[in-house]
Amino acid sequence: MNLEALHIRVRTLLAAASLMVVAAAFPAAAADLASPDSPRADGSTAVARARVAADVLMGSYDPNKAWFPSSWWNSAVALQTIGDYMRRTGDRRYLGELDNTFEKDKGAFPGGVLSGDPLLGNFTSRAIDDSEWWGLTWVQAYDLTRNPKYLDMAVTIANYVDGFWDTSTCSGGVWWNAERTYKNAVTNGLWIRLTAELHNRIPGDTVWLSRSRTAWSWFQNSGMINANGLVNDGLTNACTNNGQNVWSYNQGLAIGAGLELWRATRDPGILASVRQLADAAIGPNALVTNGVLSEACDVITQTCDDNAKQFKGIFMRYWTDLVDTTHNPRYAAFLAQQAEGIWNNDRDAAGRLGTRWSGATGNDHPNVFDWRTQASALSALVGNVPIVTPQESLAATMSPAQPVIMPAASGITTIAIDLGASATGFFPLQALASIDVPAGWNVTPRATMLRLQPHGNAMPVSSTAPLTVTVPSSATDGHHMVTANVAAAGLYFNTQADVLVAHKIDFDTGTVDEVPWLFDPDGSQSNGVQNRFADGNAHFTYRFPLPADTTSAQVTLTIDAEFVVQVSSDNAHWTTVLQETRRITDGSNKADRTIDLTPYLGAASNGAKPVYVKVSDAFPDDGWGGRVYHVTANIVE
Template sequence: MKLEALRIRVRTLLVAAALAVTATATKAIEPVYPTNPRVDGSTAVARARVAADVLMNSYEPGKAWFPSSWWNSAVALQTIGDYMQRTGDRRYLAQLDNTFEKDKGVFPPGVLSGDPLLGNFTSRAIDDSAWWGLTWLQAYDLTRNPKYLDMAITIANYVDGYWDTSTCGGGVWWNAERTYKNAVTNGLWIRLTAELHNHIPGDQQWLARSRTAWAWFQHSGMINAGGLVNDGLTDACTNNGQNVWTYNQGLAIGAGLELWRATRDPAILASVRRLADAAIGPNGLATDGVLTESCDAATQTCDDNGKQFKGIFMRYWTDLVDTTGDNRYAAFLEQQAQSIWNDDRDAAGSLGTRWSGATSDEHPNVFDWRTQASALSALIGNVPIPTPMTSLAATMSPAQPVIMPAASGATAIAMDLGATATGFLPLQTLISIDVPAGWNVSPRAAQSRLQPHGNATPVSGTVPLQVTVPSSATDGHHMITANLMAAGLHFTTQADVLVAHKIDFDTGTVDENPWLFDADGSQSNGVQNRFADGNAHFTYRFPFPADTTSAQVTLTIDAEFVVQVSADNQHWTTVLQEDRRITDGSNKADRSIDLIPYLGAPANGSRPLYLKVSDAFPDDGWGGRVYHVAATIVE
């Protein structure tokens, strides 16, 4: 077995050796590894890179955040920081700095957060403020720019103002109104203060605060008899029995690990292990070995907050694996990464909220930037240390094309196979393409020479493909597979071609994805729901058959909408517009549009039409919201 496949973690061995003897002694330890199959290190890097690139496609450089979510954006940016730190890829440092410079000021409610932002990434939400503190410590680790460390200190000083011993003997309040003491805020506080101590030479103040907070948390009652962390405390300062969210468990583990690094107190590490063992025990947080949030049940849908909880758990679980070298913890991490990649990923590299891949009609598996950031954390953790310098990854574009074949004649799809690589030696990459029976692709085999220069900026290359779909192709999903090999590396990527003779889908579901040409800042916060506020919009592409003689689309739509159509995605005609300021959904209705006057000339077997929805009144945040799209077509 290759050395990389053994995932030998240098820092892990050093720490484990120290634990085995004393805090100052060292001793070689023979690692024990799980017996389940493991992905090789180079492939783990490649998978993380593909997923990170998909996440950053949702980053909005103008507002310098991810759409419509303040604390979630902090966590997503910290995840990208984790990715860069783990892999050596440094392409997204500019986005971190863009957010720092653009969003550090004062903002009224509704601009970046529902709360007013007080400056320096603080607000009435104390936990939100602490998330940003951790994000800027991550940026400092990556760049050593002191402005990031200074900001983290500023934020921590703000949070410290909400430590209060007059209620429940201690703990940080969750909000500025001082109504609730909970696990997330205090887990964040312990981690943040311990990290500050470990970043500031000679510090004693932050260490003392972290020790005090840890001791209070351990005896607060939030950790139940089973070793799991409930959400918070009642007004009577007892465990409120509310849900055991994965991120609370993960933060408790991460808080203890950072404080252990500061103190080398074995009692702290023992407490961390109890929390970890409870998480993966028979009454823990996994179902069939896969980390599962309570809202991942087939009868539920996670809200926008819950979508990111498991990723936070995995960030600190990765720290646990790195720190202890325990093969049980490593095996659990590996299982999450494998399940995500094999069962919870679509052809576009999007990762869903249910890592098992489970779905249902009423509560489908959801894919968005929050779920992407969450699952990415497990893929990052699966990258071994030391990081393999050489890797090969690939994607196809478009990854989810739609074909609506004419009654006769073939339909052509122009696609690009993009490959990326890291390393220091040229890679002569051999490529083979597989298509369904009766389909054609040109070229079927190709070579691409990639010349990487390290891993800070992966090098890329593109091979154009021409796929021909026969008119006899059956409706449904058809996979095009590209296999790449170079110097012992291999990677497989796919495109998922939807062949359809009708258009009928709910928005906010996986059925919408192939038709969604450009999401452009639009949002979906539930099944049958996509909306575009302010200057955002979303565009569907309908590749009607070349012999289409009649086409009508019906939208179930409400709020302050503008609907436009185009044959070329450049010249637009407004076909529907709400001229009233309606924010309560009272104008929800089915509205139909005759599309024939707007279809372009037949080309490559289709007559494409683009349909764009935007906001009639960008100033008030109630843009067009679509629930269902259907079209009738006559050929």
């Protein structure tokens, strides 16, 4: 027997033995070891969780436009978060996406293409803070690759920003915009961090260090830090604290700016100021609610806008830096608490992470899940990965993670689910998966092995195993969990598929109730409850797995703007059933429009007659594609 075969055999026996011993000795513990409700994750599990969340985030990356849809500065932050993830875990799969963005988006673009503002080239625009976010992103890319083009771009951006440092108003500070109307915390926190990062990477530099020192001194004395040690949004025209909201990202940037400058100077006074900012952030009446980092807009009566969705993640990026730098156990405990809370309370079966890290939701202001909230929460998961990356990790996912079935009056319905496992390390693994289904359901196989042969951390390897879940016609409406507990040589991970059983179709778009029906979101967007739209070449497709005994069906869309609606029985051959022929951008054509699905009912397969409904843009050139608010259906069986 060769060495590799021996490793495989040993690890297979260890995996099987560990699972059998746990299951026999502690009947409920086998699932608990991999449960999302178990105690703080160890290092290997933290890596696996971050990998699952990072993969979900990158599923929203648009390789053609080389960004995340419809948000310029948010895209910079999301890419920097992926850079944080790669640097922390050793995973290098997404270096190509960083370079794709650099090469495709470094030119000039008119307003409305990648940003509402015209882009001037080299990732600069009239929005000075947007330019700085991109500067930090390219410093991160340089750290990952040591390719000097990224650092050169960061210098180019910083030189542009330096032109907006102005001592004639408020004695200093960088203007927020090219019109020079506002001096605020975010722009100046970014400036201190960017200039200090450049100094710490350019041998022999004195210029950037001088600028960073000057900016830090100005910021400390600007008045933006209030009496409680919290950073308000900016300054009035009279150069006093404007008393506007204390956003978490302003506090985090102040912490991160000081830390990077401290690394450049080793000035103990700077580190002392950083600690004061940190203590204030997690102190009474600050940024924490019941132990959870929260924005003012996270309350259940509000919804954070697309900007605020990413603020907490920026805070956690620099809080992680604080933990790594100070090794303060109180700071470390707070970081771990956020990561554990997100994973336990703010994650759905598809691995999506929401805007409220407590998981709180409501009908009028639901917990929102999108790529911005994903990037934000991912920063906390990345921070929970140990500095010394564990050599081995095991993660698992299910696809589809949120299937929907509509059972017929009699008979059974089957669902095909792929169980996937991914791993890093240096030895072959045999992962043993045990599958649990609700009472009265069946799954084949009940247990399966997945062979994984990792070769380091840079390129996690994966394997899949097919599962067939059988659902009885008596299954009650609602959500039902299919759970896989995966184990291999002391590594454990839990994953679930959230199966929705439904006898009717009735949902608002932009809510969690829409998700199981949303077969392909493509590049569509949602800005809140009753809002999903597809602009340009984007579209979104709903899949309705109508019961096998359906004889006729109609679906009603509340829709407006410049829509095209198509229907298919196979997601391949499409028939246009609705189209707006006028250029309407004011919502004046909003109406309930009913589509007869009966002609598209094919032969039943696996207990269902699936029909696909796709919405796209009738005039892709003007950015007002079809917008759907509500979906209902009438089904005759």
